[in-house]
Amino acid sequence: MREKLVAGNWKMNGGLAQNKALLEAVVAGMAGVQGMGCAVCVPYPYLFQAQSSLKDSAIAWGAQNLSQHDKGAFTGEVSAAMLLDFGCKYVLVGHSERRAIYGEDDATVALKFEAAQKAGLTPILCVGESLEERESGVTEAVVARQLDAVTGKFGVAALSKAVVAYEPVWAIGTGKTASPEQAQAVHAFIRGKIATQSKAVADGLVIQYGGSVKGSNAAELFGMPDIDGGLIGGASLDAQEFLAICHAAKR
Numbered sequence: 745m746r747e748k749l750v751a752g753n754w755k756m757n758g759g760l761a762q763n764k765a766l767l768e769a770v771v772a773g774m775a776g777v778q779g780m781g782c783a784v785c786v787p788y789p790y791l792f793q794a795q796s797s798l799k800d801s802a803i804a805w806g807a808q809n810l811s812q813h814d815k816g817a818f819t820g821e822v823s824a825a826m827l828l829d830f831g832c833k834y835v836l837v838g839h840s841e842r843r844a845i846y847g848e849d850d851a852t853v854a855l856k857f858e859a860a861q862k863a864g865l866t867p868i869l870c871v872g873e874s875l876e877e878r879e880s881g882v883t884e885a886v887v888a889r890q891l892d893a894v895t896g897k898f899g900v901a902a903l904s905k906a907v908v909a910y911e912p913v914w915a916i917g918t919g920k921t922a923s924p925e926q927a928q929a930v931h932a933f934i935r936g937k938i939a940t941q942s943k944a945v946a947d948g949l950v951i952q953y954g955g956s957v958k959g960s961n962a963a964e965l966f967g968m969p970d971i972d973g974g975l976i977g978g979a980s981l982d983a984q985e986f987l988a989i990c991h992a993a994k995r
């Protein structure tokens with residue numbers, strides 16, 4: 745049985761004092777909670793703070809991006825090994841903001857996925873269509889292309905140690921959540937597609953939904969058969985909202 749995973753993506757938000765309060769409240773609110781996974785993906789400068797605050801809790805932490813390279817003359821970049829130095833378990837790869845704003849293409853995302861996995865991190869591979877793509881009926885083709893970029897290069901087994909996050913771009917930060925049925929349809933498509941290559945990998949794959957998840961809509965989304973938790977942006981900055989979402993993922 746898959747365990748649901750709720751991960752916060754703080755994006756470029758936070759500060760030492762604000763993070764301290766948020767992390768303490770999340771640790772307190774998650775004490776004793778079992779049957780689901782919880783993580784926060786914080787900006788690089790706060791990894792040490794996340795590690796110090798969370799190391800004695802069941803909450804994991806991670807980063808929002810990494811370099812595809814191991815080391816060297818790549819000014820401003822951060823390697824997988826550096827993330828491991830700070831105890832990261834997860835790293836986001838291919839978030840739509842990285843794809844759209846920083847021009848990360850499928851090939852680069854695949855290399856980042858590989859760099860994460862080779863180092864022992866669990867990549868959270870983000871996929872999802874834009875509004876224009878949805879309206880022109882190519883949602884499945886877009887998501888398939890984004891998945892194929894990884895499985896075509898590294899084989900379907902690469903997904904046995906990864907998480908996939910389906911984040912329709914039109915639902916990110918817009919307050920416009922995909923309906924549970926809309927999200928479920930794409931999640932089922934993803935799982936079905938992986939199942940044609942390996943049923944075991946498909947059955948075990950955690951597929952998160954992301955895009956305007958809140959305390960008030962989480963339970964409905966997480967109640968769908970192929971939605972295994974969420975990747976949470978804005979609401980992960982508010983302890984009470986984030987905790988409500990985490991609690992909605994409990995078995």
Ligand SMILES: O=C(CO)COP(=O)(O)O
Nearest residue numbers: 753916917955956977978
């Ligand atoms: O991009 C997201 C998580 O990675 C979703 O962001 P919001 O929850 O703010 O819509």
